[in-house]
Structure formats: structure tokens, C-alpha cells
Amino acid sequence: MTLSILGYLLAGLVLLVAGGEGVVRGAAALGMRLGLSSLATGLTIVAFGTSAPELVVNIEAATLGEGGLAVGNVVGSNIANIGLVLGVAVLVRPMGLDVRAVRNDIYVMLGVSALAWFFLVNGNIGQAEGGILALGIIIYVWVNVLAARRETEPAQASFEGAIHGRDRPVWLDLLMLGIGLVALLAGGRLFVHGALDLSGNIGLSPTVIGLTVVAVGTCLPELATTAIAAWRGYGDMAIGNVVGSNIFNVLSVLGITALIHPLERGDVNLVDLLVFLLSGAVLLRLIVTGSRLARWEGAVLLAGFCIYTGWRVTA
Known part of the structure; x- marks a missing residue:
């Protein structure tokens, strides 16, 4: 790998992360100024903002005719969220959780993953399929906003610490939002350019780069x-962060990208799609048993991700 390719990837990733943070903070503060509750803001603006890096990368790739890289990014990101992100998190500290808080979202994640699998296994994702997925994110957000209105004051207050901005002047929020958007666009262009150069330099297809390098890079904030x-x-x-990220990756990132530009599946094969589907099904154990995730389970998730990634790069 040449230094110029590494420079493109690192510069693009830094701009994507910084731009996403700027968009989240600026837009969230503006949303609260307009009367949205902190919880509703977290479920809408913040959720969309944290998916912005993946969305920008995918749109850039799709417009360059690299649909395989875009599809690979979503499929690989969802696999990485379960195997890498959740695996590392459980190794850091075993998780005890109230399954009731995430049960419905796990079901939604499995449902939208199955829908994306059906679209992809039967061919490419056109604008009609993209429209269906994009409509799904609108419905999902709307349902969550309605649920947020019924939340108790402690639940609402729990989001206040994460979303700041009412004490800042409005021009600073607008400036953060504008700089964040510019950084996202620039970062997406640099990161995709670096990924495509890397693909040609080491002899891997753009789809495989999307499934591995791009997917891991764009999921680092979630990690x-x-x-x-x-x-x-x-x-x-x-757990909610991982599940929510997977839902938004499929419905908003894949859906909106396909709605703008039809996507070819590229080299994403049936094994990739099977791992994509089964990785999410791992979380069914939480619903069935309702118990904590132990460190050995985190090690298994991480090992499975490493084995899959190693196989995909060398296959």
C-alpha cells in the first residue's frame, strides 16, 4: 500500500468522523431549539447523523458506478457491528441488560435484514426496492417518535447529557452543521477514492474492499x-447502538442510495449474504434467554468476524 493511498483513507476517515460529529451536534441543537424533545431528537436527527458517513460514502461510490462497493459497505458494516463492535464491547465488559428495552428493535433489525437479503439474493437493488427501504426508515422513526412522547421524565432526561447546544448561540450551531456537511462530502470523496486505489493496488475487487476496509472504517465511531x-x-x-446502526444502515443508507442510483450487487456473494443474515440472528439468544452476554461470547463473535474477514480477503 502506498503512502498516498493510506493518506486518502486516513484523511477521508478523519473528515467523515469529524463531519458526522459536527452534523449531529449542530442539527440536534437546532432540532431542540425548534421544540423537539431530547429523546425525539436522539431518535431522529442524531440517529440519521451517525449514519451520515456511511450514506455519503455509498452515494459517492454509487455515482462512480461502484455499486458493489456501496452494497459491500452496508453488508460488511452490519457484519462488523455484530462481530467486531459487539464482540469487542462484550470483551471490555460483560453486558447485563433489560431485554424488554431492545426486543422490538431486534425484531425490526432481523426483519429489515431479511428484506434486504431477499432483494439482494434475487438480483440488484433498483429504485423501487430503494423506495421501499427508505419508506421503512420513515415509518420506523415515526413510530419511535410517537413512543418517545410517552416516555417518562427520567427517560427524557437521560438524553439531555448527550445532546448539548441550547446554551450556544444559534450561529454556532449553523456553523457546526455547515462545516460538518462540507467535511462529510470531502471525507466521503477522499475515502472512496482511497478505497478504489487500494482495490487496484492490492488486486482485490471494490466489493471486497467495501466488505472489509470501508465497512470497518465507517463503523469505527460505533466501535x-x-x-x-x-x-x-x-x-x-x-446493544441499542449496534441494533439501531444496523437498522439505519439497511433502511436509510442502502435505501436512500438505491433510490438515488440503482445498485448492482457486485461481488457480494451468497456466503456474504448468509453471514449478513445469521450475524443478526445471534441476538435472538438475548430474546430467548434474557441473560447477560459473557466474555467468551464476545470472544466467539470477534473470532467469527476475523475468520470471515480473513476468508473474504484471501478467497
Whole structure:
């Protein structure tokens, strides 16, 4: 790998992470100024903002005709969220959680993953399929906002610490939002450019790069936040972050990208799609047993991810 390729990837990743943070903080503060509750803001603006890096990368890849990289990014990110992110988080600290808090979201994640699997296994994702997925995220967010209105004051207050901005001047929120959007666009272009150069340099297809390098790169923010939540003993938040990210990756990132530009499946094969589907099914154990995740289970998840990634790179 040449230094220029590594530079593109690192610079793009830094801009994506910084841009996503700027968009989240600026837009969330503006949303609360407009009367949205902290919880509703967290479920809408913040959730979309944390998916922004993946969305920008996918749109950039799709417009360059690299649909395989875009599809690989979503499939690989969801696999990485379970195997890498959740695996590392459980190794950091075994998780005890209230399954009732995430049961419905796990079912939604499994349902949308099965829908995406059906679309992909039967061919490419066109604008009609993208429209169905994008409609799904609108419905999902709307249902969650309605549920947020029924939450108790402690639940609402729990989001206040994570979303700041009412004490800042409005021009600073607008500036953060604008800089964040510019950074996202620039970072997405650099990261995709670096990924495609890497693909040609080491002889792997853009799809495989999307399934591995791009997927891991764009899920690093989730890795950091989930590991921190686990370390602090917030098992529900850690699991919710992984599940929510997977839902948004399929419905908003894959859906909106396909709605803008039809996606070819590329080299994403049936094994990739099977791992994509089965990785989410791992969380069914939480629903059935309702028990904590032990360190050995985190080790199994991480080992499974490493084995899959190693096989995909060398296959």
C-alpha cells in the first residue's frame, strides 16, 4: 500500500468522523431549539447523523458506478457491528441488560435484514426496492417518535447529557452543521477514492474492499461509543447502538442510495449474504434467554468476524 493511498483513507476517515460529529451536534441543537424533545431528537436527527458517513460514502461510490462497493459497505458494516463492535464491547465488559428495552428493535433489525437479503439474493437493488427501504426508515422513526412522547421524565432526561447546544448561540450551531456537511462530502470523496486505489493496488475487487476496509472504517465511531457504553455498564445502550446502526444502515443508507442510483450487487456473494443474515440472528439468544452476554461470547463473535474477514480477503 502506498503512502498516498493510506493518506486518502486516513484523511477521508478523519473528515467523515469529524463531519458526522459536527452534523449531529449542530442539527440536534437546532432540532431542540425548534421544540423537539431530547429523546425525539436522539431518535431522529442524531440517529440519521451517525449514519451520515456511511450514506455519503455509498452515494459517492454509487455515482462512480461502484455499486458493489456501496452494497459491500452496508453488508460488511452490519457484519462488523455484530462481530467486531459487539464482540469487542462484550470483551471490555460483560453486558447485563433489560431485554424488554431492545426486543422490538431486534425484531425490526432481523426483519429489515431479511428484506434486504431477499432483494439482494434475487438480483440488484433498483429504485423501487430503494423506495421501499427508505419508506421503512420513515415509518420506523415515526413510530419511535410517537413512543418517545410517552416516555417518562427520567427517560427524557437521560438524553439531555448527550445532546448539548441550547446554551450556544444559534450561529454556532449553523456553523457546526455547515462545516460538518462540507467535511462529510470531502471525507466521503477522499475515502472512496482511497478505497478504489487500494482495490487496484492490492488486486482485490471494490466489493471486497467495501466488505472489509470501508465497512470497518465507517463503523469505527460505533466501535468507540459502544465500547465506552459497555465499560460504563450501560448494556442496553451498547446493544441499542449496534441494533439501531444496523437498522439505519439497511433502511436509510442502502435505501436512500438505491433510490438515488440503482445498485448492482457486485461481488457480494451468497456466503456474504448468509453471514449478513445469521450475524443478526445471534441476538435472538438475548430474546430467548434474557441473560447477560459473557466474555467468551464476545470472544466467539470477534473470532467469527476475523475468520470471515480473513476468508473474504484471501478467497
